[in-house]
Amino acid sequence: MSKKSAKRSALTKFSLVAKSEGMTPEELEKFCAENGVSFAELQSWRDLSLSAMENSGDGNVMSVKQHEDEVAKLKAELARKEKALAEAAALLILQKKTSAILGPEK
Template structure:
């Protein structure tokens, strides 16, 4: 494809004769290459968008994880405090 890009119609015909090809084949291959490149650009755009969404989701999950870890640490501290109080004063159940 790169060899034929700068050629004019007469040069392309000569090139095709030398290589045993038809100009229509070259045109078809060029169209396929252009379509593939256009599709690649679309995929790259979608990947950038998906990447941005993924980063946003990761930030949300990290924030939620941090909040839950803080709550868990607080609950653990309260549990330890409760055990210490029970050890000092004994188990006072108001039954």
């Protein structure tokens, strides 16, 4: 990737991809030359855009904030389940110890 394309924002890259859609090979060559981008870069940006949309399930790309919120929610749920599992394990150990001391229940 050239230094010039590395400085382009994601929105600019996506805009170039959108504008180039449906062009003939000759038009694409001219478009790339006018915008200072290689065909390979344009194709790479297109593939990345499509991949992001396909992986989002319904075509909507998750924002960073939505992703962070979901990660926080999943971490909280995991912590809750870990605590419940630890409590269940402690109760089982306690039950075994008391039955060993007092004998089996009748």
